[in-house]
Amino acid sequence: MIPIRVFLLILLIAAPSLASAQQAMNYEDASALLGASCGKDIDDNCRGVNLDPPRLKECFIRNGDSISAKCRDDYPRAFNAIQGRITARITLAKLCNWELNHLCGTVRQDPVKGLQCLLAATRSVTPNCNKAIIAAGFR
Amino acid sequence: MGVRSQTLRSKALGGLALLAGAIIVFSAPALHAQPAAATGSLLDQLVGPETEPDIDMAALRQQAAQRIKSRADLAPLKRPPIAPELLKLPQYDFDVVFDPDSALVRPQSYGTIGRIADVLSDPKLRPYVYLVVAHTDANGKRDANLALSQKRADSIRDVLVGSFKIAAKRLQAIGLGEEQLQDSAHPASAVNLGAQIVAIGTVPQAPATDAPPAPKAPAAAAKKKTKH
Numbered sequence: 001m002i003p004i005r006v007f008l009l010i011l012l013i014a015a016p017s018l019a020s021a022q023q024a025m026n027y028e029d030a031s032a033l034l035g036a037s038c039g040k041d042i043d044d045n046c047r048g049v050n051l052d053p054p055r056l057k058e059c060f061i062r063n064g065d066s067i068s069a070k071c072r073d074d075y076p077r078a079f080n081a082i083q084g085r086i087t088a089r090i091t092l093a094k095l096c097n098w099e100l101n102h103l104c105g106t107v108r109q110d111p112v113k114g115l116q117c118l119l120a121a122t123r124s125v126t127p128n129c130n131k132a133i134i135a136a137g138f139r
Numbered sequence: 140m141g142v143r144s145q146t147l148r149s150k151a152l153g154g155l156a157l158l159a160g161a162i163i164v165f166s167a168p169a170l171h172a173q174p175a176a177a178t179g180s181l182l183d184q185l186v187g188p189e190t191e192p193d194i195d196m197a198a199l200r201q202q203a204a205q206r207i208k209s210r211a212d213l214a215p216l217k218r219p220p221i222a223p224e225l226l227k228l229p230q231y232d233f234d235v236v237f238d239p240d241s242a243l244v245r246p247q248s249y250g251t252i253g254r255i256a257d258v259l260s261d262p263k264l265r266p267y268v269y270l271v272v273a274h275t276d277a278n279g280k281r282d283a284n285l286a287l288s289q290k291r292a293d294s295i296r297d298v299l300v301g302s303f304k305i306a307a308k309r310l311q312a313i314g315l316g317e318e319q320l321q322d323s324a325h326p327a328s329a330v331n332l333g334a335q336i337v338a339i340g341t342v343p344q345a346p347a348t349d350a351p352p353a354p355k356a357p358a359a360a361a362k363k364k365t366k367h
Contacts, residue, residue: 027257027303032250039246051244051252051298086304089260112265112342119262138262 025081026137037074041067053079088135092118095132099125181231181258187267188228191340194270196313200289203318207281215277215326221318225272229338231258232321235295240287242294252295255336256303259310268342270311271295272335277317277326288314295334309342 025033031051038060042049045066046059060067060075093100093111096118100108103124104117118125119138133139203221212218220226233255236245244252259269273292275284292312299305322330 027253027260028250029253031253031256035246035249042246048243050242050294051249052302082302089304110344112262115262115265137257 024084024135024137025077027082027085030078030081030085033074034078037078038068038071041071053082084135085137088132088137092132092136092138096125096129099129178258178261181254182261182263185229185231185258185264185267185269185336185338187264187338187341192224192228194222194224194339196270196311199313203285203315204282206318207285207316215317215320216323218318218320218323218326220320221315225270225319225335225337230335231255232333232335234333235291237291237294242287242290244294244298252298253303255295256299256305259299259305259336260303264338265309266341267338268309268311268340270313270335270337270339271299272319272337273312273314274319274321274331274333275316276328276331277320281317285314285316285318288316290314292334306342311339 034051034056038056041060041063042056045063046056049055049059057075057079060071093114099118099121100114103121104114107113107117115138118129119133122139125133130139199222206212206221233251235248235251237243237248238245258264271292273288273295275288277284289312292314296310296312299310300307317326317331320326320331321333322328325331
């Protein structure tokens with residue numbers, strides 16, 4: 001019984017970090033969160049600004065005192081999720097350079113086919129590359 | 140004996156509680172997970188056409204403006220679609236709420252735009268070029284509706300390119316005003332305010348900005364070093 005309990009305890013402690021590594025908000029969830037939490041704040045303080053994270057962020061900071069607590073809590077998460085995914089996609093080729101060179105040969109230079117090859121080579125990629133693929137939202 | 144069985148039972152309960160806790164923690168992220176089936180079918184729906192249509196955007200805009208100017212097809216109920224060729228292509232209809240008489244996307248539609256960005260940036264659809272099509276209902280002036288729908292199509296495209304880094308060369312935008320009514324039997328209906336994303340072809344072979352860039356060539360890296 002004890003080894004099982006120890007195992008479960010470890011699992012429970014490790015779970016949040018494993019879960020956050022595996023799941024990042026996609027664009028839809030991040031944008032919906034922004035709209036739901038900050039819709040009124042945008043109407044009241046950022047009239048004329050479209051769905052443009054840098055400009056909205058600037059507006060929220062400029063109007064700090066007038067922004068609702070809910071929006072203040074949620075907009076960094078939404079913006080970070082969008083920016084994080086964009087950055088992960090830009091750096092993917094660098095972090096998976098070894099895989100692209102060794103597994104994707106001739107198609108590696110083609111951004112579309114290189115990416116498709118990389119995603120198809122699921123079992124052969126290194127943990128770092130795998131992490132990069134997950135952060136980019138491709139798995 | 141009674142004490143032993145009580146201890147065993149409490150140990151078993153403790154183990155079960157831990158197991159339940161672990162299951163809850165592991166399943167929590169699923170609440171935020173992408174609806175895979177829905178996205179999957181959307182991806183299939185938007186795979187590019189087998190034969191690429193020859194669509195001249197400038198000519199189509201001109202044709203719409205000309206039809207309005209010449210006061211052709213005045214009755215919305217009998218007005219034929221200005222671009223019937225678009226109706227045959229792979230597409231996805233979606234609703235975006237804008238500020239009245241404006242191209243500003245309302246916050247309640249942010250999630251919808253995010254969904255389009257998720258789909259367009261999927262590796263499966265990266266080889267294709269898409270057209271954002273915006274429409275209006277038949278309320279108001281016909282030429283103003285055409286202009287407003289073009290601004291709205293441009294606005295959606297700008298958000299996808301600017302905020303979600305979808306490659307600009309993969310996206311075009313056109314507003315068809317009330318010249319291609321979604322529900323021609325009810326020209327004033329809000330159904331006609333919908334938008335579409337239409338697959339219109341494949342990307343010409345060249346590196347895309349929303350695709351992972353190739354790492355720097357060794358020669359370029361060496362050259363950079365010598366600058367210091």
